[in-house]
Amino acid sequence: MFSAFLIKYAEIGVKGKNKYLFEDALVHQIKYALKRCEGEFKVTRTDGRIYVHAMSDFDFEDTVENLKTVFGISGICPVVHVEDEGYEKLAEAVIDYVDKVYADKNITFKVHTRRARKNYPMDSMEVSRELGGAVLDAFPQMRVDVHEPDVMLHVEIREKIYIYSMEIPGPGGMPVGSNGKAMLLLSGGIDSPVAGYMIAKRGVKIDAVYFHAPPYTSDRAKQKVVDLAKQVSKYAGAVYLHTINFTDIQLYIYDKCPHEELTIIMRRYMMRIAEMLAEKNDCLGLITGESIGQVASQTVQSLAVTNEVCKLPVFRPLIGFDKMEIVSVAEKIGTYETSILPYEDCCTIFVAKHPVTKPNLNVIKRHESKLGEEMDELVRKAIETDEVEIVRWHSN
Amino acid sequence: MEVYLDNSATTRCFDEAAALMTRVMCEDYGNPSSLHRKGVEAEKYIRYAKDVIARNLKVNEKEIFFTSGGTESDNLALIGCAHANCRSGRHLITTQIEHPAILQTMKHLEEEGFRVTYLPVDEKGCIRPEDLQRAITGETILVSIMHTNNEVGSLQPIAEAGALIKGMNPRILFHVDGVQGYGKYRIYPKRMKIDLLSVSGHKIHGPKGIGFLYVDEKVKIKPVVFGGGQQNGLRSGTESVPAIAGMAKAIEMIYGNLDGEVEKLYGLKRAFVDGVRKIEGTVINGHPDETGAPHIVSVSFKGVRSEVILHALEDKGIYVSAGSACSAHKPQPSATLRAMGIPSELLGSTIRFSFSVFTTMEEIDYTLQMLHDIIPMLRRYTRQ
Numbered sequence: 178m179f180s181a182f183l184i185k186y187a188e189i190g191v192k193g194k195n196k197y198l199f200e201d202a203l204v205h206q207i208k209y210a211l212k213r214c215e216g217e218f219k220v221t222r223t224d225g226r227i228y229v230h231a232m233s234d235f236d237f238e239d240t241v242e243n244l245k246t247v248f249g250i251s252g253i254c255p256v257v258h259v260e261d262e263g264y265e266k267l268a269e270a271v272i273d274y275v276d277k278v279y280a281d282k283n284i285t286f287k288v289h290t291r292r293a294r295k296n297y298p299m300d301s302m303e304v305s306r307e308l309g310g311a312v313l314d315a316f317p318q319m320r321v322d323v324h325e326p327d328v329m330l331h332v333e334i335r336e337k338i339y340i341y342s343m344e345i346p347g348p349g350g351m352p353v354g355s356n357g358k359a360m361l362l363l364s365g366g367i368d369s370p371v372a373g374y375m376i377a378k379r380g381v382k383i384d385a386v387y388f389h390a391p392p393y394t395s396d397r398a399k400q401k402v403v404d405l406a407k408q409v410s411k412y413a414g415a416v417y418l419h420t421i422n423f424t425d426i427q428l429y430i431y432d433k434c435p436h437e438e439l440t441i442i443m444r445r446y447m448m449r450i451a452e453m454l455a456e457k458n459d460c461l462g463l464i465t466g467e468s469i470g471q472v473a474s475q476t477v478q479s480l481a482v483t484n485e486v487c488k489l490p491v492f493r494p495l496i497g498f499d500k501m502e503i504v505s506v507a508e509k510i511g512t513y514e515t516s517i518l519p520y521e522d523c524c525t526i527f528v529a530k531h532p533v534t535k536p537n538l539n540v541i542k543r544h545e546s547k548l549g550e551e552m553d554e555l556v557r558k559a560i561e562t563d564e565v566e567i568v569r570w571h572s573n
Numbered sequence: 574m575e576v577y578l579d580n581s582a583t584t585r586c587f588d589e590a591a592a593l594m595t596r597v598m599c600e601d602y603g604n605p606s607s608l609h610r611k612g613v614e615a616e617k618y619i620r621y622a623k624d625v626i627a628r629n630l631k632v633n634e635k636e637i638f639f640t641s642g643g644t645e646s647d648n649l650a651l652i653g654c655a656h657a658n659c660r661s662g663r664h665l666i667t668t669q670i671e672h673p674a675i676l677q678t679m680k681h682l683e684e685e686g687f688r689v690t691y692l693p694v695d696e697k698g699c700i701r702p703e704d705l706q707r708a709i710t711g712e713t714i715l716v717s718i719m720h721t722n723n724e725v726g727s728l729q730p731i732a733e734a735g736a737l738i739k740g741m742n743p744r745i746l747f748h749v750d751g752v753q754g755y756g757k758y759r760i761y762p763k764r765m766k767i768d769l770l771s772v773s774g775h776k777i778h779g780p781k782g783i784g785f786l787y788v789d790e791k792v793k794i795k796p797v798v799f800g801g802g803q804q805n806g807l808r809s810g811t812e813s814v815p816a817i818a819g820m821a822k823a824i825e826m827i828y829g830n831l832d833g834e835v836e837k838l839y840g841l842k843r844a845f846v847d848g849v850r851k852i853e854g855t856v857i858n859g860h861p862d863e864t865g866a867p868h869i870v871s872v873s874f875k876g877v878r879s880e881v882i883l884h885a886l887e888d889k890g891i892y893v894s895a896g897s898a899c900s901a902h903k904p905q906p907s908a909t910l911r912a913m914g915i916p917s918e919l920l921g922s923t924i925r926f927s928f929s930v931f932t933t934m935e936e937i938d939y940t941l942q943m944l945h946d947i948i949p950m951l952r953r954y955t956r957q
Contacts, residue, residue: 392884431954521880527954 178257178277179237182244183341184227185252187349202352202380203227203249209414210243213571223335224293228256241345246412248378249355250347254331257340264299267338268311274340275312275319275330285322286312290332297334304332351380353414358382359462359492360455361409362447363402363418365522368466368495370405370512371503375494376464377413384458385409385416386451388423390526398520403568408512411570419454420564423447426555427527434544437529440474441536442545445486446556452487453560462490468498473532482536576891576936580776581723581753581869581927587778587826590819594780597815605812606803615814622821629828630770630787631761638786638808639817643752643773644674646786647717649808650748650769651678653794654715655687661744662712668692668700668729669912670722675750676908679717688712698727698859698913702737709738715746720754724909724925725859726869728754735766746792752776752784756827757835757867768792774816778930779823783816827930834930838867841928841937845870848941852948856919858910868928871910873919877951882924885951889943894925 186203204220204227211218216235221228229244237255244253259270275286288309290301299307309321312330333339361373363385373383387402403418410416423443430442451463467475474483484491495503507513577585597618603611605619623634640646655665667679669691679689690708692700700718709716716738718729731749738745748769751760755770756777762770769792774783788794788807800809827834846861854875859865874882879895886893910920926940 392888393881395880395884428954526881 178274179255180231180258181256181339182229182240183254183256183339184229184244184250185254185344185347186227186249186352187251199249199352199355199380200227202354203247205354206247206249206352206414207244210247211240214240214243216240245345245348247352248348248350248380248412249352251349252344253347254341254344258337259340261297261334261336261338264304264307267304267332268308270338271308271330271332271340272312272315274342275316278342279328282316282318284327285320285325286328286330287321287323287326288312288330288332290334292334294334294336304334308332348378348412350378353377353380353412354382356380356382357461358384358459359464360451360458360460361385361464362451362466363387363406363409364466365398365402365405365516365520366466367500367507367513367516368468368471368503369464370409370466370516371506371510372464372466372492372494373409374412374506374510374512376492377409381462383409383413383416383464384419384455384460386419386421386454388447388450388522389420390424390427391422393424393427393526394521397518398522401515401518401520403566404515405512406568407570408510408515410568412510416568417458418566418568419458420566421450421454421559422562423559426552426559429548429552429555431527433547436527437531437533438536438541438544439527439529440532441479441482441541444474444479444483445541445545446552448483448486448491450556450559452489453556454563455489457560460489462492463487464492464494466495466503467493468495468500468503471500473534476534478535479533482538482541485538574890574936574939576932576940578926578928578932578936578940579892579894580929580932581925582894583775583781584778584929585931586775586780586819587823589826590779590822593822594815594819597818601814605814606801618814618818618821619812622817625821625824626785626787629824631763632787633790635805636787636790638788638804639812640784640786640808641782641813642775642784643672643750643771646771646773646784647672647674647748647750648678649786649794649797650771650788651675651682651715651717652797653807654746654748654769654792655682655685657793657795658714658746659687662710662714663687664690664710664712664714666690666692666705666708666713666716668694668718670694670698670724670727670909671717671719672723672750672752675717675719692718694727694912696914697865698722698725698909700729700734702730702733705734706737706741709741709745711742713742713745715748717748717750719750719752720760721751721757721866721869722859722909723753723869724907725871725913726753726866726927727859728864728866731760731767732765739766753866753869756824757838759828759831762787762789769794774820774823777820777823777827779820780816783813783820785820835867837930838928838932839863841932841934842867842870844934845926845928845937845941848937849944852944854948854952858913858915858923870926871923872926873915873923874948875919875922876955877922877948879922879924881951882922882947885947886940886943889947891940891943894927895923 207220217232219230219232257274288305290304292301328342330342359381361383363369377383385406389399406416406418434442601614603615605616623637626637627634665687683689692704694700721728735747738747746768749767751770752773755772768789770787772785775781796807798809803809849855849872856873858871883895
C-alpha cells in the first residue's frame with residue numbers, strides 16, 4: 178500500500194547556509210543504500226523535504242532496513258499517495274488508510290494538513306477539520322486529541338496527496354560525505370570496524386589501511402579485513418582500502434630493538450605510515466579502535482607514546498568503551514562474526530610475553546633512532562607498494 | 574615453480590577423466606532414470622562405473638552406491654546402519670584419529686542415545702587389536718575404522734580387525750573409511766571382512782562431489798536422504814552421471830599401474846624423509862618408511878608455527894597443509910596428533926606434505942631446498 182517514504186533528518190536541518198551540502202550528501206547516501214534494494218526508486222527534494230518514491234514494486238521491509246543504514250536520517254515515514262480527485266475521494270482514502278494501519282481503533286488522533294499547492298479549494302484548517310470528522314464518523318471508538326494525540330495523521334496536498342502517520346526511527350548522525358574524510362587503521366579485530374562505523378556516523382567518509390605481514394599473516398586474514406571493510410561500507414559508503422606490506426619493517430624492528438618494545442615501536446610506525454597515506458589521500462584525521470587499558474599498547478602511557486608521532490588528529494571513538502559495549506555495537510552492525518575468525522594479525526605474531534605497559538617516550542625514541550636511514554627506506558618502500566582496492570557493499 | 578604437495582586435501586583431476594566428463598555433460602546428458610534412448614545412454618556410464626569398481630573390489634555391482642563423496646558415504650554408513658540395527662544394541666566403536674566425517678557423525682549418534690567407544694592409538698598412530706577386542710560387548714552393532722589416517726598416513730590393521738570382529742560376533746558390522754587408502758592400496762572387502770567401505774573421488778584424481786559406499790548385500794541399512802528412490806532407494810536423487818564416469822575413469826587409471834605408482838611414491842617419500850631429517854629440529858610423525866602410507870609425510874618443525882611455514886612455502890609456490898589449525902587466539906590442536914601423544918610444543922608446528930602420481934623428484938628436491946632456506950630464517954623471528 179505504501180508507495181513512498183518521507184525522510185526526516187534532525188541535526189542537518191539546523192546547519193544554516195551549508196544545509197544544501199548536507200542534504201546533497203544525504204540524498205547521495207540514500208541512493209547508495211537503495212542500490213541494494215529490489216525495485217526502482219526516485220529520490221526527490223522538495224520544499225526542504227526528502228522523499229523516496231517507489232517507481233516499481235518493492236520489498237517494504239528490505240527497503241526500510243536499508244534506509245536505516247543511512248546516517249543523517251532521523252526518521253523514515255512510509256507514505257501513501259493518492260491522486261487528487263476531489264475531497265470525497267480523499268476522505269475515503271484517509272479512512273481506508275486508518276483502517277489498514279491501525280487495527281486497534283481505541284486511539285486518539287489529530288489530522289495535520291499541509292497545503293503545498295495553494296490552489297486547492299479548501300484551506301489546511303478546513304481539510305483537517307473535515308477529515309477529522311470523517312474519520313470519527315467511520316470509527317466511533319477513535320477520539321480526537323489536539324494536544325497529545327497517539328497518532329498524528331499527516332495529509333500533504335501537492336500534485337498528489339500524501340498521507341502518513343508512522344515514523345520508523347533512523348540511525349541519526351550526519352550523512353557520510355558531509356564532514357571530510359579520515360583514515361581508519363583496520364586490523365581485523367573487533368574494535369577497529371566499530372570505530373570506523375562510529376566516525377562515519379558523524380558524516381566522515383572513510384579510507385582504511387591494513388598492515389599485512391606475509392608469510393606471518395595469511396591471505397585469509399587479508400580477506401577477513403576486506404570483508405570487514407565491506408561491512409563498514411554498508412554504512413560508510415565505498416571504502417578505499419590500502420594494504421601495506423609490513424613484514425620487512427617488523428622484522429627489522431625485531432632485529433634492532435628490545436623485544437618488549439616491539440609492539441609499541443611497531444604501532445608508532447603504523448601511525449606514521451597511516452598519516453603519510455592520509456595526507457596523500459586528503460584525509461584530515463586518523464581513526465583507531467583503541468580503548469584505554471584494553472591491552473599493553475593501549476595504556477594511557479602507551480597511547481601517549483603512540484600518539485606522539487602524529488600531527489593529524491587521531492579519532493578514538495571507543496576510548497571510553499568497555500569490551501562488552503564494543504562487542505554489542507559490533508554485533509549490531511554485523512562485523513562481530515567476521516572479527517572473531519581466528520587468523521593472526523600482524524600485531525600479535527611477535528608479541529612479547531611481557532610487553533612494556535608504561536613506555537618512556539625518551540627511551541623509545543632512543544631505541545628507535547638506532548633504526549636509522551635504513552628504516553626510512555623500508556617505510557618509503559612500504560608506501561610505494563601500497564595496494565588499493567575499492568570496497569563496496571553492493572557489487573554494481 | 575609450482576609444487577602441489579597437498580594431495581591428501583584434494584588432487585588434480587586426470588585429463589582423461591575431465592574429458593570424459595565433458596562428453597557426458599554436453600552429449601550424453603540424459604537422466605539415467607529416463608525411459609528413452611537418451612536415458613539409456615546415460616545409464617551406460619553408471620553400469621560402466623559399477624563394473625569398474627566391482628571388479629576392482631572383487632564385489633557385486635549391486636553393492637555399490639554412489640554418493641556426493643567421503644563425508645556422505647561415512648554419514649550414510651554410520652547413521653543408516655545404526656538406525657537399522659539399533660534393536661540389536663546401541664554400542665558403536667571407532668578410533669580417536671578418525672576424520673571429522675566419522676567423529677562428528679558419532680557425536681550426532683551419541684546425542685540420539687547411542688554409546689560410542691573411541692579406541693586410542695600408539696605413538697605411530699595405529700590402533701592396538703587388543704584394545705578393539707576389549708571394547709567389543711554384546712551390545713556392539715558397528716565398528717568403524719579408517720584404512721589410512723589423513724594426517725600422518727598411519728595404516729590401520731584392517732584385515733586383522735575384520736577377522737577379530739567377525740570372530741567374536743559375525744553380526745557386528747565393520748565399516749572402513751577408505752578415503753585416504755583407496756587408490757594407494759588394494760582393498761578387498763570380502764577377504765578383509767569389511768561390510769561397508771567409504772571412498773571419495775577427488776582424492777584419487779577424479780572430480781569433487783562424488784564418491785561411493787560399498788555395502789555388503791547382507792547389511793541392514795536405512796537411507797538418510799529420501800526422494801525418487803534411485804539406487805535401490807538407499808540414495809535417492811538423480812545420479813551425477815558425469816562425476817560417476819569421471820571417478821570410474823580415474824579408478825581405472827590409478828589401478829592400471831598401481832604397483833608402479835606406489836613404488837614411485839615410496840621413492841619420493843624416502844627422498845623427502847631423508848632430506849627433511851637433515852634439517853635441525855625436525856620430527857617425522859607416524860611411520861617414515863613403507864609401513865606407513867606412501868603419499869603422506871607429517872613433519873613437526875620445532876619452534877616455528879605451522880601457519881607461518883605454510884605461507885612461507887606458499888610464497889615459493891609450494892602448497893602444503895598445516896598439520897593442525899592453530900592460532901594465537903584459538904589453539905585447536907589436531908585430535909590425531911594429540912591421540913598419538915605428540916608433545917604439545919610440536920602440535921602447532923606440524924606440516925603435512927602429501928604426494929600424488931603427478932609429483933616429481935625435481936619438485937621434492939626443490940621443496941627440500943626451500944625448507945633448508947626457510948626454516949632457519951623463520952626460527953630467527955619468533956615470539957619471546
